[in-house]
Amino acid sequence: MSDSFTATAQPHSLTPHTVSERLAKKAFRNLKERTIETILLAAAFVSVVATLGIVWVLVSESVHFFANIPVHDFFTDTMWTPLFSEPRYGILPLLLGTVTTSLVALAVAIPLGTTIAIYLSEFANPSIREVVKPFLELLGGIPTIVYGYFALTVVTPLLQALIPSLPGFNMLSAGIVMGIAIIPYVSSLAEDAMRAVPMNMREGSYAMGGTRFQTAINVVVPAALSGVLSAYILGISRAVGETMIVAVAAGMQPNFTMNPMEPAQTISAYIVQVALGDLPHGSIGYQSIFAAGLTLMLMTLAFNILGHLIRRRYREAY
Amino acid sequence: MVSTTMRVEDQPDLPGAARHTFPHDLDVAALEPSPVKAAAVDFSFYYGSFHALKRVNLPIQEKRVTALIGPSGCGKSTLLRSFNRMHDLYSGNRYEGDIRLYPDNTNILDPRVDPIEVRMRIGMVFQKPNPFPKSIYENVAYGLRLRGERNRSTLDERVEEALKGAALWDEVKDRLQAQATALSGGQQQRLCIARCLATDPEILLFDEPTSALDPIATGSIEELIHQLRARVTILIVTHNMQQAARVSDYTAYMYLGELIEYGQTNQVFLRPQKQATEDYITGRFG
Amino acid sequence: MQQPQLVAIRTIIKSNKRWDLLFGVAGFVALMIGVLTFAALFAQMAYNGWERLTPEFFTNFPSRRAPQAGILSAWVGSLLVMLVTALAAVPLGVAAGTYLEEYAPKNLITDIIEINVTNLAGVPSIVYGLLALGIFVYAFGLGQSILSAGLTLALLILPIVIVATRESIRAIPQHIREGAYGLGATRWQVTRDHIVPYSMPGIMTGVIIGMSRAIGETAPIITIGALTFIAFLPPSPVTPEFPWISFEWLKSGFTVMPIQMFNWTSRPEEAFQQNAAAAGFILVLMTVAMNAIAIWIRYRLRKNIKW
Numbered sequence: 001m002s003d004s005f006t007a008t009a010q011p012h013s014l015t016p017h018t019v020s021e022r023l024a025k026k027a028f029r030n031l032k033e034r035t036i037e038t039i040l041l042a043a044a045f046v047s048v049v050a051t052l053g054i055v056w057v058l059v060s061e062s063v064h065f066f067a068n069i070p071v072h073d074f075f076t077d078t079m080w081t082p083l084f085s086e087p088r089y090g091i092l093p094l095l096l097g098t099v100t101t102s103l104v105a106l107a108v109a110i111p112l113g114t115t116i117a118i119y120l121s122e123f124a125n126p127s128i129r130e131v132v133k134p135f136l137e138l139l140g141g142i143p144t145i146v147y148g149y150f151a152l153t154v155v156t157p158l159l160q161a162l163i164p165s166l167p168g169f170n171m172l173s174a175g176i177v178m179g180i181a182i183i184p185y186v187s188s189l190a191e192d193a194m195r196a197v198p199m200n201m202r203e204g205s206y207a208m209g210g211t212r213f214q215t216a217i218n219v220v221v222p223a224a225l226s227g228v229l230s231a232y233i234l235g236i237s238r239a240v241g242e243t244m245i246v247a248v249a250a251g252m253q254p255n256f257t258m259n260p261m262e263p264a265q266t267i268s269a270y271i272v273q274v275a276l277g278d279l280p281h282g283s284i285g286y287q288s289i290f291a292a293g294l295t296l297m298l299m300t301l302a303f304n305i306l307g308h309l310i311r312r313r314y315r316e317a318y
Numbered sequence: 319m320v321s322t323t324m325r326v327e328d329q330p331d332l333p334g335a336a337r338h339t340f341p342h343d344l345d346v347a348a349l350e351p352s353p354v355k356a357a358a359v360d361f362s363f364y365y366g367s368f369h370a371l372k373r374v375n376l377p378i379q380e381k382r383v384t385a386l387i388g389p390s391g392c393g394k395s396t397l398l399r400s401f402n403r404m405h406d407l408y409s410g411n412r413y414e415g416d417i418r419l420y421p422d423n424t425n426i427l428d429p430r431v432d433p434i435e436v437r438m439r440i441g442m443v444f445q446k447p448n449p450f451p452k453s454i455y456e457n458v459a460y461g462l463r464l465r466g467e468r469n470r471s472t473l474d475e476r477v478e479e480a481l482k483g484a485a486l487w488d489e490v491k492d493r494l495q496a497q498a499t500a501l502s503g504g505q506q507q508r509l510c511i512a513r514c515l516a517t518d519p520e521i522l523l524f525d526e527p528t529s530a531l532d533p534i535a536t537g538s539i540e541e542l543i544h545q546l547r548a549r550v551t552i553l554i555v556t557h558n559m560q561q562a563a564r565v566s567d568y569t570a571y572m573y574l575g576e577l578i579e580y581g582q583t584n585q586v587f588l589r590p591q592k593q594a595t596e597d598y599i600t601g602r603f604g
Numbered sequence: 605m606q607q608p609q610l611v612a613i614r615t616i617i618k619s620n621k622r623w624d625l626l627f628g629v630a631g632f633v634a635l636m637i638g639v640l641t642f643a644a645l646f647a648q649m650a651y652n653g654w655e656r657l658t659p660e661f662f663t664n665f666p667s668r669r670a671p672q673a674g675i676l677s678a679w680v681g682s683l684l685v686m687l688v689t690a691l692a693a694v695p696l697g698v699a700a701g702t703y704l705e706e707y708a709p710k711n712l713i714t715d716i717i718e719i720n721v722t723n724l725a726g727v728p729s730i731v732y733g734l735l736a737l738g739i740f741v742y743a744f745g746l747g748q749s750i751l752s753a754g755l756t757l758a759l760l761i762l763p764i765v766i767v768a769t770r771e772s773i774r775a776i777p778q779h780i781r782e783g784a785y786g787l788g789a790t791r792w793q794v795t796r797d798h799i800v801p802y803s804m805p806g807i808m809t810g811v812i813i814g815m816s817r818a819i820g821e822t823a824p825i826i827t828i829g830a831l832t833f834i835a836f837l838p839p840s841p842v843t844p845e846f847p848w849i850s851f852e853w854l855k856s857g858f859t860v861m862p863i864q865m866f867n868w869t870s871r872p873e874e875a876f877q878q879n880a881a882a883a884g885f886i887l888v889l890m891t892v893a894m895n896a897i898a899i900w901i902r903y904r905l906r907k908n909i910k911w
Contacts, residue, residue, distance in 0.1 A: 029790060036792045037707055043699035044708070047720040047766070050759050054731060057738035112634045119631025132635060134899045139638050141813070141895040142645070143820025145862040146884045149869050150645045153652075153877065180641050204448040204510070207402060208461045208517070209438035209617070211624045218460065222451040234726070241728025243823040244862075248869055268730040268823065275733070275827040281742060289827075293734045297727070304726050422610075434617050435610075466616040 058297060061290030068284055074291065080254040080270070082288050089288060091295055093254035097171070097264035098296075101246055102239035104175025104260050105182060109235050112179070113186030114228070120187070121194040122216040133188075140184030148248030151177035156249065169251030169263035178245050186235040193227020194220050226314035233307035237300050243268035267296045354420055355380035355551045356401070356521060361415035361427075363396055363405070370396050372575045373415070378521065383543060383552040385566035385583065387559055389598065392572040394555045398523050401426065401553065402440045403433035419520070438465065441514035445526040447506035449498035449513075454490050457498045457509055461517035476516050483549075484512035485542050504535025511542065515550070522546070524554040528561065540565050559599060563587050571595045646888060653882030661882060665835040666864065670875035675883055677834050678864035681750070682819060684838060684853060685860055688754020689761065689818050694811055697762050698800070701769025701807075706795050725763035732760045733827025741828050748829030750838060751854040756824050761814035768810020772803030805905045809898045816894035820887065822862040831857050832867040861887050 066074070069089045077090020116136075120129055156173040160166045166173075197220050205215040221228060243266075251263030252273050265273070271289045279285040356378040363371035371393045378384050386394035396405075403426065405411040417426040419439070426436050441461075449457050458477045459467075467473060477494070481487040486508040490501075498509055507527060514522055524543065528536040543552060543565050556562050562569055562583065569586040571579045571594075579586060579595040590596040597603060656671075664674025700721075708714040736756035746752045776799060784794040800807075826832075838856035842848060865887060868880035 033790055033792050037703075040699050040703035040707055043696050044703040044717050046696055046700065047724055047762065048717060050724060050735070050762070051720045053739050054727065054735045057735050058731075061738060112637060115627075115630050115634045116638075119627070119634070123628055123631060134896075135642075136638065137899060138892055138895050139642055141816055141820075141891050142642075143822070143862055143887055143891060145820065145822045145866050145869075146645065146649075146888055149865065149880055149884050150641075150648070152869065153881075154644060154648055180638065183638060200444065200446055200448050201450075203404065203407070203442075203444065204450065205460075206407060207404065207437055207442040207444075208513070209434050209464055210460075211434065211620050213624045213627045214464065214620060216627075218452070219450055225451075237726050237728075241730065243728070243730045244866065247823075248866065268728060271730050271734065272823055272826050275737075275829065276832065290734060290738070293731055297731055300726060300728060300731075304723065422607075432614075432617060434620075435613060438613050438617070464616075464620065465613065466619070 054297070058290055058294040061287050062294045065284065065287035065291040068287075069291075078256045080265075082274075082285050087284075089291075091267070091292065093256040094265060094267045094270055094292065095295070096256060096258055097246070097250070097254065098240055098266040098268070098299075100258045100260055100264065101171050101175045101178060101242075101250065101266055102236065104172060105178035105239040105242070106232075106235060108176055108179025109182040109186050109239070110232055113183045113231070113235065114190055116183065116187040117190035117194060117228075117231075118216050118221065121191050122212050122220060136184045136187060140181070140188075142181070144181060144242065144244040145248070147177050147181050148174075148245040151245055151249035163261065166261055167251075167263055169249065169253075170261055171246075171250050171264050172260040174246045174249040175260060177249065178239060178242050181242075181245065182235050182238050185238060186231045189231035189234060190224070190228045193224040193231065196227070197223045226311050229310045229314065230307055233303055233310070237303050240299055240303070241268060241296065242266075243272055247272050267292045352380045352382055354378065356417065356419050356426075358397070358400075359416040359418060361397075361400070361413070361417055363393075363400060363414070364412040365396075366410045370575055371400075374572075374577045376570055376577055376580060378551060378553055379568060380551050381547055381549070382567040383547045383554060383565055384568040384570065385562035386553070386555045386570050386572060387557070387562045387598075388572035388578075389603065390557070391574075393575040394572050395525055397572070398525055398553060398555045399442075401521065401523055402437050402442055403427070404442070406433045438517070439519060440521045440523060441517065441519035442523040442525065443507070443510050443514060443527050446530050447503060447510050449501070449506050449509050452498060453495045454498050454501070454509060455494040458513045458516050461513055465517065480512040480516035483515045483546070484508045485538065485545075486512055502535070503531050504538060507531060507535065507539055508542065511539075511546075515546075519550060521551045521553060524552065524556075526555055526557060529557065536561075559587075571598060573598070646885070649881040649885040649888065651881075653878055653880075653885050656878050656882035657885070666833055666867075667835075670873065670879055673868070673876075673879050675861065675864055675886070677837060678859050678861045678883070679886075680837055681830075681858040682860045684750050684841070684858065685753045685757065685825075686815060686819060688751060688854070689757040690811070690815065692755055692758035693761050693765055693814065696758065697765025697811075697814075698769050698807060700762070701766045701773065702795060702800065704766070705770050705773040706791065706799060721763050721766055724759075725767075729760060729821055730823040730827060732756055733824030735759070736824060736828045747855060748831075748857060749855045750858050752828050753825050753830060753858070753860070754854075756828060757818040757821060760821065760824065761818050764814040764817065765807070765810050768813070769803065769807050772806025772810075773799055775806065776802050805901055809902045809905070812894050812898040812901070816891045816898070819860075819894070820862055820891055822860075822866055825860055825863060826866075830863050831859050832863055834859050861890075 074089055074091055076092070077088055078092050079088040079090050080093045081088045120132060124132070151173045155177055156166070156168060156170065159170075159173055160168075201219050201223055202215050205219045210218070246266045247269040250265065250269070252265055252269060253263055254270070255262055255264040257264060270292055274285060274289045354377045358374045358376040361371060361374045361376075362369070374397060376384075376397075386397060388394050399405055400413065401417060405413070413427040415427070418424065419426055424431060450460060452460070455477055458480050459473050462473055462476055467476075478487060478491075481490065486505060489505060490496075490509075498506065501509060511522075527543075528539050531539065540561065543554065546552060547567070554562075554566065556565075566583045568581065569583045570577055571586065571590075571592075573594060579590060579592045581591070586595065587599060590599060660672075661674045662679065663676050664672055665676050666678075667673040700717075704714070704717065704721075708717070733756065736752055736759075740746045740752040740755055741748055746755075780798060780802070781794055784798050789797070834857060838858055839850060839852040841850060841853050843850045861883060865880050865883040868876045868883065871877075
């Protein structure tokens with residue numbers, strides 16, 4: 001038995017055989033750890049690969065498309081008629097359709113979403129919040145095809161009762177329902193931002209005799225501005241990318257107009273229309289959906305970058 | 319107008335308290351008496367089931383500085399925040415007893431009294447400076463706008479007056495439209511004082527106003543408080559005894575929710591009447 | 605304060621409070637719009653589609669005669685696609701989230717990954733459809749199949765699973781990890797034995813929410829070429845003889861519930877509108893049920909776990 005009172009005491013059972021066993025085990029364990037880490041990294045990297053995939057797909061097919069259609073025509077022609085015998089490929093009608101429906105949707109979602117956020121954050125007592133917040137989550141989880149059906153069969157007839165000249169397919173109905181579908185996203189993000197404002201700031205306003213509304217408008221919303229604007233940007237992104245509600249309720253005809261009382265087609269609805277049909281792989285019609293998709297992606301990307309810049313500019317340090 | 323003054327000898331004598339005299343017989347100059355502006359009368363407060371304040375009786379002399387001192391958790395901030403009904407903002411709190419505001423003898427704590435009205439008469443400066451996310455001008459004008467003031471030149475006048483009263487005018491007069499958050503900590507605190515002054519409050523409450531500030535800023539705030547007592551009644555909570563001694567005319571010492579001793583500052587610090595007070599003041603516990 | 609001043613102040617306060625009241629009403633109205641929409645939606649579909657909600661509805665194929673058209677191919681298709689989605693998204697998402705929280709050093713690669721995850725969350729679902737069309741269907745040659753659809757939806761909900769994983773892992777306090785490390789565990793052992801099991805409820809919540817989103821997705825599935833009128837079922841995954849599991853179904857054509865509803869909604873005949881209503885009713889029931897389960901799990905989680 002070795003004396004174990006020295007500074008370099010060794011474990012009793014140590015023999016050369018045991019040492020190499022231990023080292024071997026350690027080396028294996030290290031290798032195993034490394035491998036696992038690499039696997040996990042690869043999983044995380046899939047997101048990068050996915051983005052690259054999106055870029056590659058959109059750009060490569062668009063390049064083929066723009067080999068045949070001049071870019072200038074694409075952005076300035078006012079007719080989008082890819083299925084005619086003399087096809088024209090001006091994206092403006094689709095762009096206007098997207099913009100108009102999005103504007104209607106945001107005109108609904110931003111005021112209502114912000115009001116709900118302020119109400120839940122500053123006015124409602126905790127028991128109301130406990131019930132309302134999960135409900136809003138449920139509202140946001142309803143499939144958009146169902147919302148599309150709702151727009152076509154309930155909202156449009158209702159609007160037609162108010163505006164008799166309204167056609168069965170129109171952007172107003174689709175836009176309004178789109179707005180309602182977006183409310184949960186806007187309100188939840190905006191409310192999170194408002195609740196993060198510390199009580200100390202609110203107390204300053206209350207101590208001066210401010211009411212809840214005055215405190216909300218003068219202190220909470222300006223302090224939470226960065227988060228509230230982010231919520232709006234998210235709403236815009238969702239509105240621009242929305243497909244099924246417009247596909248069902250706004251009609252499938254490109255229309256160069258910004259009048260919400262008319263039918264029209266959005267960029268995303270066009271892609272669906274083509275996919276429903278039978279376009280041979282490699283044909284110009286097939287490539288056109290990628291060019292349309294690229295336009296859509298660039299819009300969404302622009303809004304994401306805008307959101308990022310806004311968050312940086314208005315970041316509140318409490 | 320009935321004026322009452324509370325004198326040293328009139329304090330409630332708590333059971334078990336002993337009188338103590340210093341070896342030196344110091345000449346404690348008496349303050350000129352002033353009317354009582356407000357008073358806590360048999361005031362108790364509960365955070366839920368926790369009995370935080372126990373039957374406090376405290377007068378607040380008009381146009382004087384009264385300091386609340388005591389160790390952490392003694393209830394001084396709780397007492398202060400009762401004067402402007404801040405506890406109403408949170409659920410589960412309960413007031414018992416009265417806090418009376420003179421000369422109209424209103425009970426601030428009466429459920430029929432609107433807390434907003436109370437807060438329009440009594441202002442508060444907080445421990446951590448909390449200017450609004452607005453310009454310097456708009457911060458000071460906020461209270462005036464709340465009271466319905468719209469006239470631009472009146473606002474300009476009152477804002478300038480308030481900023482001068484808070485000793486901040488010279489530093490900011492050229493940048494009134496700048497964001498308030500760009501100011502230093504000490505300047506922000508003076509801004510918070512200015513915005514309270516703009517509305518001519520009857521009482522100004524200070525909740526440890528300098529604990530978040532550096533010594534130089536602290537000095538300027540203390541100087542300001544000393545000047546302000548000529549125009550407004552001040553109640554200040556401070557965990558810093560020396561500050562209380564420097565700045566206040568009257569001092570109230572609290573411990574575990576009870577008011578242990580109250581009197582003119584000189585007297586409380588130099589000839590405290592209760593052993594407990596003397597123990598705290600001489601640093602026997604913190 | 606003198607009496608006339610007090611009176612003036614009281615008037616102002618009253619007028620200030622009126623705004624408070626107005627806003628309270630506005631908030632309530634805004635909420636009611638949401639509630640009414642949900643109620644109207646649900647009620648209208650239930651009312652319109654009631655006739656169709658028979659057991660045959662679930663066991664019939666789509667048909668040109670509306671009363672006989674059913675959702676058999678649709679719900680089977682949805683089920684199979686969800687299976688692929690779950691099997692792809694859960695391991696990938698949990699692994700990615702775990703890496704980002706437990707292993708990732710603060711360097712450029714990690715930043716790039718995180719930016720990409722945030723980015724992907726904002727990509728419109730139709731673009732995922734285009735990605736799948738170009739890559740899964742043609743470049744990889746997987747065809748217009750259940751496999752393509754499942755992988756597409758897996759990518760779509762990947763950010764949701766990753767974020768849910770990260771947040772659940774973040775909620776685990778440091779001292780638990782330190783306890784395990786202190787006993788000599790390796791990083792993988794700590795992750796496998798402690799981090800992942802403890803964050804499971806939170807992860808499950810995210811997965812369920814992601815799946816409920818995936819079930820309702822229409823645009824990307826249409827884009828990769830799901831059929832809108834199919835009268836056959838994909839081959840069964842389980843076979844009666846060895847090896848008892850078949851992968852033929854992955855390559856099969858298919859349809860899903862939201863597409864079936866879309867198909868019926870697009871038909872002008874009133875009778876098909878009833879089918880659409882019935883399908884929609886079932887679809888909403890499914891998504892609401894899944895969301896409700898997720899919310900309930902999260903609620904119990906918040907109440908029960910006290911670190």
